[in-house]
Amino acid sequence: MTIVNDIAAPPCTREPVFRDERLYAGANELDAASRAGLGEILAQAHRRCAGCPMLVDCLYRAVVEVDVSGFVACTTEADRASIRDSLGIVVDANQSGSYGPARLGAGPVSHEAVLAARTAHPKDTCQQLAERLGCSTSTIKRHLRRARAEAEQQASALAAVADLPRRIPSVDEVLDAFDSLESSQLA
Structure with a gap:
């Protein structure tokens, strides 16, 4: 019996470029040698991520719902913080909960x-x-x-x-803010 899996896994689950530690460190955390190849790694990750059919959903969740670390949906942590600032939203870091076994x-x-x-x-x-x-x-x-x-x-x-209700932006607002990022042009 042969099992066929019709659902293609997104690139971030199978591509080695997404496992590069430099994508998860802030630029200030890297030494000069590590920063040297960072631009090419980011560009390669952007290209692979930009072609993913899940990009829009992934971007929206990473900006609005969960404060995820590292490189996600063609954005770095700094990019997502910039998008949140431009949209006037705050994501509670405690919403993400615990991941994986102890x-x-x-x-x-x-x-x-x-x-x-x-x-x-x-x-x-x-x-x-x-x-x-x-x-x-x-x-x-x-x-x-x-x-x-x-x-x-x-x-x-x-x-x-004052305590204001949490603002929930639309997908279009998040995409517009993403398009205004300088780094979105890499993809």
Whole structure:
């Protein structure tokens, strides 16, 4: 018996370029040698991502629904933050929940341990921090995302004038904001 799978997996699930750690690190986190090839890696990822039939749904979810890290839907974290700023929306980082099974071994890595490791080794990539702490890179990213969200939440709490209902932009508004990004021209 032969099983035929008619649904093609998106490029991000099968292409090696999407596993490049440099796509998940901020430009400030990379040393000069790592930054050297970043432009070509980004351009290659943009080309593969732009041809995906799921791009519009992926972009909308990454901008409006979930604060995902790394390169998603032809955007970096900075690109998505810029889109959110232009649309006047905020995504609660705590909405994303937990991903994957708990790690085995010495128990969970504490939030404080991840932040301490980042402070002690600011130039380490997420993968290097994960190896230091004996956890996955997604755990490191989740804790760093949480730290950023907490800092942003404190800043916005100070700046908040009134509790306004959360604005939900349309798909067209997100696409227009995406089109205005300089990086969207790479795709």
